[in-house]
Amino acid sequence: MIEPNPQSAEPSVVHCEEGDVEAVPGQRSIIVGADGVARCWWAYTSPLQRRDHDEVWGAPCYDGDELFARLCLECLQAGLSWSSILRKQRRLREVFHYFRPYAVARMEPEILSLLQDAGIIRNRRKIEAIVANAQLVVDLQEAGVPFADYLWQMVGGKPLLRRPASSKDVPDTDLTATLMSTRLRKDGFRFVGPTVAYAFMQASGMVNDHLAGCFRAVRNPEKCEHCAGGMVFDEFGRVALIGRELPEGGYEWCLPKGHMENDETPQDTAVREVYEETGILGEVTREVAVVDHRFEWEGHIVHKFITHFALRRISGELNASNDPDHEAQLVRWVPLRDLEATLTHRTDQEVIRRYMTG
Known part of the structure; x- marks a missing residue:
């Protein structure tokens, strides 16, 4: 396990404008930007790096499909700069079917065409590894082992918190990553050496290596x-x-849902959220499932519980313009048989599976 670093050495802090990190040559600690926010130095090397720093790197991810996506991106990054992956990330997610394991596992016939796509990392061994790794994830899930649980148990189920004083205190790998790499390779995963494993731990929030300050x-x-x-x-x-x-770019497709307000029951919330986000007034017919997941928001780990219901349409036509939160830009009817393949998030897909077996 990773031991916290001593915090006696305070990180140096400088001020600079965004994108002007070159103004402080050799600076590898904390930089305060024009917005007054202190960030790790590398956040100011490009807008893509800043977004990755603020929203992804070090933020715990508990979604199995997204964890697979981040593992794939780290495999592709091996030997390359992370900035090159960020520039190509949108196209990579598109051609790899947004890294849904069931879809990626069937991509072997597409490998030759992928090698002609200049918008991605055209390394045949890495692409073949991703396809093979996807099949292993599918095998795990079909055996009743969620991919998120499989990975998180390797770090004890909780993020490993560090407070490095500067970049020289951030390792390329460590014992936990070495053990993770050994386990993954023993189970058949490819392109998952100790350095890739540690970068994946950082990207998925299994370890928080943001600098002190x-x-x-x-x-x-x-x-x-x-x-x-x-x-x-x-x-x-x-x-x-x-x-x-x-x-x-593009869209993620979701079941309508939202927070419970005031003294609402879960059924009241479901009816209201469905109407606000789709324009359809429905009547609850039965409870389908309660699903949960964790994510990071404004410095907190949020454990979200979502109760899903089946509803029958009473009135209304599809219309996303009534959503007061403006979260829904599009709305459409999808046949039941196509739902699981259309939905973006694992938790929504799980709701459909429970409905079909329920």
């Missing part, structure tokens, strides 16, 4: 949130999904 190094206790939503069916057996625009 960086705003992302601050951690607060876990908070719980309770939400509700649902599958609203029309008379043809189709279900309404909402599309949310992604910063890197």
Whole structure:
């Protein structure tokens, strides 16, 4: 396990404008930007790096599909700069079917065409490894082992918190990563050496290596949130999904859902959220599933519980313009048989599976 670094050495702090990190040559500690926020020095090398620093690197991820995506990106990065991966990330996610393991595992016939795509990392061994690794993830899931649980148990189920004073205190790998690499390779995974494993741990928030003084190094206790939503069916057996625009382009497709307000019951919240995000007024017919996941938001680990219901359409037409939070940009009906393949997030896919078996 990683031992916390001594905090007696305070990190040096300088001020600079965003993108002007070259103004402080040799600076590898904390930089305060024009917005007054202290960040690790590398956040100022490009806008993509800053977004990665602020939103991804060191933030615990508990979604199995996204963990697989981040592991794939780290495999592709081996021997290259991380900035090159960030520049190509949007295209990589597109061609690899957003790294959904079931889809990637069937990509062997696509390998030759991928090698002609200048928008990605065209390394045949890495691409073949990703496809092979996807099949291993599928095998785990079909054996009843969620990929997130499989990975997180290797670090004891909790993020490993460090407070390095400067970049020289951030290792390329450590014993935990070496043990993770050994386990992964024993189970058949490829391109997962100790350095790749440690970079993956950083990218997935299994270890927090933000420098002491960086705003992302601050951690607060876990908070719980309770939400509700649902599958609203029309008379043809189709279900309404909402599309949310992604910063890197494209859309993620989700079941409508949201936070419980005031004295609402979960059923009340489901009816309201479905109406606000889809324009469809529904009536709850039964509870389908309660799913949960964790993520990081404003320095807190948030444990979110979502109760999903099945609803019958009473009235209304598809319309995303009534959403007061403006989270839904698109809305459409999707046949039940196509739902799992269309939905972006593992937790929504799990709801569909429980409905089908319920």
